[in-house]
Amino acid sequence: xxxxxxxxxxxxxxxxxxxxxxxxxxxxxxxxxxxxxxxxxxxxxxxxxxxxxxxxxxxxxxxxxxxxxxxxxxxxxxxxxxxxxxxxxxxxxxxxxxxxxxxxxxxxxxxxxxxxxxxxxxxxxxxxxxxxxxxxxxxxxxxxxxxxxxxxxxxxxxxxxxxxxxxxxxxxxxxxxxxxxxxxxxxxxxxxxxxxxxxxxxxxxxxxxxxxxxxxxxxxxxxxxxxxxxxxxxxxxxxxxxxxxxxxxxxxxxxxxxxxxxxxxxxxxxxxxxxxxxxxxxxxxxxxxxxxxxxxxxxxxxxxxxxxxxxxxxxxxxxxxxxxxxxxxxxxxxxxxxxxxxxxxxxxxxxxxxxxxxxxxxxxxxxxxxxxxxxxxxxxxxxxxxxxxxxxxxxxxxxxxxxxxxxxxxxxxxxxxxxxxxxxxxxxxxxxxxxxxxxxxxxxxxxxxxxxxxxxxxxxxxxxxxxxxxxxxxxxxxxxxxxxxxxxxxxxxxxxxxxxxxxxxxxxxxxxxxxxxxxxxxxxxxxxxxxxxxxxxxxxxxxxxxxxxxxxxxxxxxxxxxxxxxxxxxxxxxxxxxxxxxxxxxxxxxxxxxxxxxxxx
Numbered sequence: 001x002x003x004x005x006x007x008x009x010x011x012x013x014x015x016x017x018x019x020x021x022x023x024x025x026x027x028x029x030x031x032x033x034x035x036x037x038x039x040x041x042x043x044x045x046x047x048x049x050x051x052x053x054x055x056x057x058x059x060x061x062x063x064x065x066x067x068x069x070x071x072x073x074x075x076x077x078x079x080x081x082x083x084x085x086x087x088x089x090x091x092x093x094x095x096x097x098x099x100x101x102x103x104x105x106x107x108x109x110x111x112x113x114x115x116x117x118x119x120x121x122x123x124x125x126x127x128x129x130x131x132x133x134x135x136x137x138x139x140x141x142x143x144x145x146x147x148x149x150x151x152x153x154x155x156x157x158x159x160x161x162x163x164x165x166x167x168x169x170x171x172x173x174x175x176x177x178x179x180x181x182x183x184x185x186x187x188x189x190x191x192x193x194x195x196x197x198x199x200x201x202x203x204x205x206x207x208x209x210x211x212x213x214x215x216x217x218x219x220x221x222x223x224x225x226x227x228x229x230x231x232x233x234x235x236x237x238x239x240x241x242x243x244x245x246x247x248x249x250x251x252x253x254x255x256x257x258x259x260x261x262x263x264x265x266x267x268x269x270x271x272x273x274x275x276x277x278x279x280x281x282x283x284x285x286x287x288x289x290x291x292x293x294x295x296x297x298x299x300x301x302x303x304x305x306x307x308x309x310x311x312x313x314x315x316x317x318x319x320x321x322x323x324x325x326x327x328x329x330x331x332x333x334x335x336x337x338x339x340x341x342x343x344x345x346x347x348x349x350x351x352x353x354x355x356x357x358x359x360x361x362x363x364x365x366x367x368x369x370x371x372x373x374x375x376x377x378x379x380x381x382x383x384x385x386x387x388x389x390x391x392x393x394x395x396x397x398x399x400x401x402x403x404x405x406x407x408x409x410x411x412x413x414x415x416x417x418x419x420x421x422x423x424x425x426x427x428x429x430x431x432x433x434x435x436x437x438x439x440x441x442x443x444x445x446x447x448x449x450x451x452x453x454x455x456x457x458x459x460x461x462x463x464x465x466x467x468x469x470x471x472x473x474x475x476x477x478x479x480x481x482x483x484x485x486x487x488x489x490x491x492x493x494x495x496x497x498x499x500x501x502x503x504x505x506x507x508x509x510x511x512x513x514x515x516x517x518x519x520x521x522x523x524x525x526x527x528x529x530x531x532x533x534x535x536x537x538x539x540x541x542x543x544x545x546x547x548x549x550x551x552x553x554x555x556x557x558x559x560x561x562x563x564x565x566x567x568x569x570x571x572x573x574x575x576x577x578x579x580x581x582x583x584x585x586x587x588x589x590x591x592x593x594x595x596x597x598x599x600x601x
Contacts, residue, residue: 081138088134092127105133113171113412118178125178128170136165152376159377166411171420180424187426194426202422209400212418214439219431222440222597223590226433227268229280231289231591232580235320238295239304239312241593242320244585245279245289247577254572255329255358256288256321260314262337263294264402266440266596269525270335272433276527278560285564287331287571288578290321292338296598297445299395304445306341306452307470314345318356324585325578331359331571335524336495337452339365343477343503344462348470350479359570361485361563364495364520367477367503369460373496374409379457387453391446399441399600409493414438434521441600463506481509485566487559489516489523490536501545511541512566514559515552528558535559 084104091101103126107114114120119129143161146154170176174184174192183191202211220226231245259279261267270291271279282289292313297304304312314332322328334342339362346357366372372379391397407414421427429435444452461467466474484507488497497515504513516523517533526533538552555562581587 081134084134088127088130092123095123103130105130105137107133112417113169116179122178128176132170139165152380155374156377159374163408163411166416169416172416174424177420177424180420183425191426192424195423198422198426206400211400212415213422213429214418215429215435216431217436217439220433220436222268223592226273226436227271227592227596228274229271229277229283229591232587233589233591233593234324234580234585234587236588237312237316238301239309240295241293241595242317243291243293243591243593244324244580245283245591246580247288248284249286250577251574252286252288252577253568254327254575255331256290256325256327257282257567257571258314258317258321258330258332259289259291260332260334260338260342261292262335263309263442264337264444265442266437267291267293268592268596269437269521272437272525275529276525278525281527281560285568286574288325290317292317293593293596295595296442296600297396298443302395302446305447309341309448310345310348310470314342320585324583326584328356329358330356331567332357333361333363334365335363336365339363340367340456343367343480344470344475346480346482347475347477348473350481351473357482359483359567361487361567363487363524364489364492364500366495366499367506368463368499369457371496371499372457373493373499375494376457378405379453384453384458388450391449395446397444397449399443402444403441406494443600477506478508480507483510483570485563486513487516487524487563489519491519492523494520498545501548504541505543513541513548514562515549516559526558526560528560531557
């Protein structure tokens with residue numbers, strides 16, 4: 001009834017009537033069938049990977065049983081919802097009579113689903129919106145109440161309940177989204193036909209899996225208008241190419257800077273465009289910048305282990321840097337999984353009394369996986385066994401599956417907003433460099449990923465002295481005594497800042513922890529010129545992250561300049577600038593190299 005009333009309400013505003021809407025929908029159905037039939041004739045759709053067994057049935061059954069064991073609390077919650085609905089009826093009636101009234105509930109700040117003016121101005125759509133918000137709040141609170149369940153099972157319930165609630169938002173449906181309904185009437189359904197074509201194109205590109213296009217994939221090309229900082233590939237092996245960037249200053253710091261990005265995605269997140277390139281910024285600060293560009297592995301590299309990534313990644317890079325520059329000592333950065341690797345690598349080097357790395361920076365890097373955030377939802381014995389079975393058959397984890405996991409952590413922004421824009425409104429996605437990078441997924445070698453998920457996420461052995469062994473060396477993070485600079489982000493949904501903070505209590509040397517605003521990507525890719533977000537500093541490092549934040553000073557702008565000053569103090573005196581390919585290693589090809597251009601899809 002609400003959907004019909006919403007349609008009629010907008011039909012009156014647009015000068016259409018319900019019969020006209022029915023006619024439009026009939027025309028869409030007929031033309032849609034022809035489009036689908038033509039698509040099916042062009043290709044055979046292969047079924048995508050089956051759903052991961054989440055063991056959710058038993059989990060939700062346990063939740064139901066526990067809820068039923070407390071009928072009084074359940075009745076109280078239902079009575080509260082009923083009271084909220086009574087208030088909503090009253091305020092809606094008042095508005096219908098021409099009176100002003102405050103909303104019973106409003107969307108959270110930053111919720112872009114309800115930004116169209118009709119969600120507030122049109123009484124019916126305002127009622128639909130508030131009704132949904134009241135119901136979703138009731139459902140999420142019921143799922144989130146502590147009933148003595150296992151914490152991991154409780155987290156799983158809350159996560160998938162939110163996925164369900166987000167999927168049912170009125171903004172995701174034609175007849176209850178005023179912007180979509182308006183576009184449908186105004187264009188006589190052409191928006192939905194374009195949307196259908198977009199969806200079929202996404203299915204075709206994903207080979208049967210819905211690969212939602214987040215940006216104009218033709219607007220960017222790696223090496224042409226993205227990842228364009230000048231440099232050369234000076235070394236490569238099976239797992240990586242080592243890029244050395246051309247200097248922009250006459251002199252540089254004596255110690256080169258090695259950047260180790262994650263291999264879950266591609267390095268050029270640090271070199272999107274000149275205005276937001278961290279690599280270009282670091283070059284401009286007078287650092288000789290070397291960056292690892294990881295290979296996009298296939299089944300031929302299924303045997304590569306986490307140890308392989310250490311030996312053929314940063315350790316091979318350190319040797320190559322010495323050859324290229326004659327300089328043995330470096331400063332280093334590890335980003336996300338690259339930071340996890342660099343912490344383990346530094347422990348390995350310390351055990352071998354190798355002190356080539358003089359200072360280490362960690363961007364949003366988890367070392368203690370006690371609380372990995374909502375990614376922990378995907379890590380239990382049943383799901384690990386399913387992932388391992390898939391990788392055993394293919395030799396790798398498909399990059400699209402990894403991307404889907406990360407997108408689910410922010411489903412409204414990274415899934416449903418594009419469903420509405422691309423499929424319901426029939427619009428082309430906007431060209432956006434960061435979303436192009438986000439769509440450029442990478443694969444994970446089976447042996448490495450099995451080790452990473454089980455030993456780190458599932459068993460949390462990295463923080464246990466001798467819990468894992470790499471290159472014949474038991475890894476003990478307590479051996480790390482060099483200066484370390486942490487950058488974590490306050491809204492990080494991949495590496496929660498309170499969890500990354502825990503590693504400050506493990507390392508023994510001089511330490512500095514910086515908390516940036518925003519999330520895992522935007523908080524890191526935040527150039528000074530943007531003037532966004534700000535960051536927090538506190539020279540004290542108490543055991544509890546909450547105590548650190550309580551005593552922290554907030555500063556406006558980007559942490560980049562603070563880091564540059566810190567790293568410069570560890571990077572030695574100035575020497576003449578080094579030109580890639582003119583040292584001890586010849587140039588193999590221009591940056592960004594060929595490895596980064598291999599796409600998984």
